[in-house]
Amino acid sequence: MMNCFKYGASYKFVKIQLFLSWPIIKYGKKLSNVPVLKWIINPFFKRPHNELTSIPIHKKVTDPTYSAVPLEIMEKLIARIDEIFIMNECHCAGLKNRNSPRLSIGCLALGPAIKRIHPSHGKRVGSKEAIAHVRNASAHGLVANIAHVWIDAFAFQLTDFNKLLFICFCDDDQCIYRTHMKKRGPNLDKTYKKLPGIQIVNDLQLCTGCGECLDKCFVSAIDLVDHKAVIGESCVGCGVCIQYCKNSALGLSLDNEEKLLEQLLSRVREMSGVLDTCGSPKRNPRENAC
Ligand code: SF4
Ligand code: SF4
Numbered sequence: 001m002m003n004c005f006k007y008g009a010s011y012k013f014v015k016i017q018l019f020l021s022w023p024i025i026k027y028g029k030k031l032s033n034v035p036v037l038k039w040i041i042n043p044f045f046k047r048p049h050n051e052l053t054s055i056p057i058h059k060k061v062t063d064p065t066y067s068a069v070p071l072e073i074m075e076k077l078i079a080r081i082d083e084i085f086i087m088n089e090c091h092c093a094g095l096k097n098r099n100s101p102r103l104s105i106g107c108l109a110l111g112p113a114i115k116r117i118h119p120s121h122g123k124r125v126g127s128k129e130a131i132a133h134v135r136n137a138s139a140h141g142l143v144a145n146i147a148h149v150w151i152d153a154f155a156f157q158l159t160d161f162n163k164l165l166f167i168c169f170c171d172d173d174q175c176i177y178r179t180h181m182k183k184r185g186p187n188l189d190k191t192y193k194k195l196p197g198i199q200i201v202n203d204l205q206l207c208t209g210c211g212e213c214l215d216k217c218f219v220s221a222i223d224l225v226d227h228k229a230v231i232g233e234s235c236v237g238c239g240v241c242i243q244y245c246k247n248s249a250l251g252l253s254l255d256n257e258e259k260l261l262e263q264l265l266s267r268v269r270e271m272s273g274v275l276d277t278c279g280s281p282k283r284n285p286r287e288n289a290c
Contacts, residue, residue: 008157011088011120017155018091018176025151026180033185042187049150051271052177052192055264056239057138059252070198070239070254071138073261074167075131078108080265081274084130085114088122096174105137105169109152111274113164117156137169143238145170145177145192146264148271165272172240178218189234192219197255197263198237202229206249213241213250 009017032041044050057071078084087106094103108130109117125133137144145168153161172178177191184191209227214220221235229249242250254260269275 006116007118008116008159009155010118014091014121014155015094018095021151021155022095022176025176029180029184029188031185032188038185038187044150045188045191048148050191051148052236053146053195053264053267053271054192054236054238055144055146055195056198056237056242056252057134057144058141059239059242070144070252070260071134073257073264074134074144076261077264077268078110078130078134078167079127081110081127083110083112083114083124083274084127085109085117085124086122086130086133090169090174092168092170092174092176095176100174102137102140102142102169102171102174105133105140105142107166107168108133109156110165110167111163111272113153113158113160116158116160121156134167134169140169141243142169142171143240144168145175146268146271147177163273165268165274172216172218181218182220184219189219192236193267194235194237195260195263195267197260198239199253200231200235200237200239200241201251201253202231203249203251204228206247207245208247208249210247212246213244216244217241 028041028044031037032045055070055074057074059070086108089103089106093100106122114124134144147166147168148164149166150161152158152166153164158164168175170178181188181191207228209224209229211224213229214222214224217235218238218240219234219236221232222241223230223232239252242252255263265275
């Protein structure tokens with residue numbers, strides 16, 4: 001018999017919780033600026049309880065002088081982490097559309113806290129299998145979100161939040177985090193933190209000001225100024241808008257591979273304890289292998 005205290009919540013239990021919490025997450029974003037409610041809601045969407053970084057693993061960089069793509073940088077991050085668990089199912093897709101082709105592209109959970117994930121959710125894997133999973137998500141056009149979010153630890157009943165990280169593969173139709181962000185209160189502008197090495201650039205010669213990209217941005221970060229698209233401060237660098245520009249005016253600009261990888265590792269270190277200061281797994285907090 002399975003030891004009830006060894007593992008956290010089972011698959012069925014998590015599904016029920018998610019079903020019940022969906023309206024709270026949806027309306028919480030909208031009501032996050034209402035007096036009194038904001039003091040209750042906003043802490044749940046802020047550091048250190050909630051941090052998200054988008055990586056456009058579905059986009060190739062067109063600059064010929066740049067050899068790496070965000071996907072490869074993500075793979076280098078995963079190769080540095082020993083403890084990896086693949087979820088059998090994307091819970092957002094499971095909730096909204098069980099026929100979605102991406103139902104089987106579940107999140108990756110990373111770090112020592114995964115030891116408590118109930119086996120009904122999926123399986124522990126090595127970095128090779130995890131990287132194949134990320135490539136599959138990239139081929140489906142999904143954005144990777146690196147998330148250190150209290151609700152994950154709570155939902156799966158994982159006791160060590162500080163040693164837990166999720167990489168989720170998201171779109172704008174089903175993702176519990178990305179949907180309804182257009183209607184967020186201004187206090188939630190910093191829910192996502194852009195990785196500094198990633199920029200979205202607009203080639204003004206090619207931009208016709210058609211406005212097609214404006215509505216596609218899930219955080220409404222694009223405005224038209226003098227008939228040209230201008231990417232605003234709230235852009236999180238997810239890269240989704242690029243595919244909607246028929247004139248190929250939008251593109252990705254990245255720091256060089258080494259710098260971008262260092263920025264990603266440093267973000268992950270800030271978020272959680274799944275890496276030590278050298279980039280290898282943190283087996284013992286007192287240990288410093290540098
Ligand atoms: S879709 Fe392209 S051409 Fe149209 S406004 Fe946006 S960037 Fe400009
Ligand atoms: S402008 Fe919007 S859709 Fe485009 S990369 Fe930024 S956040 Fe993503």
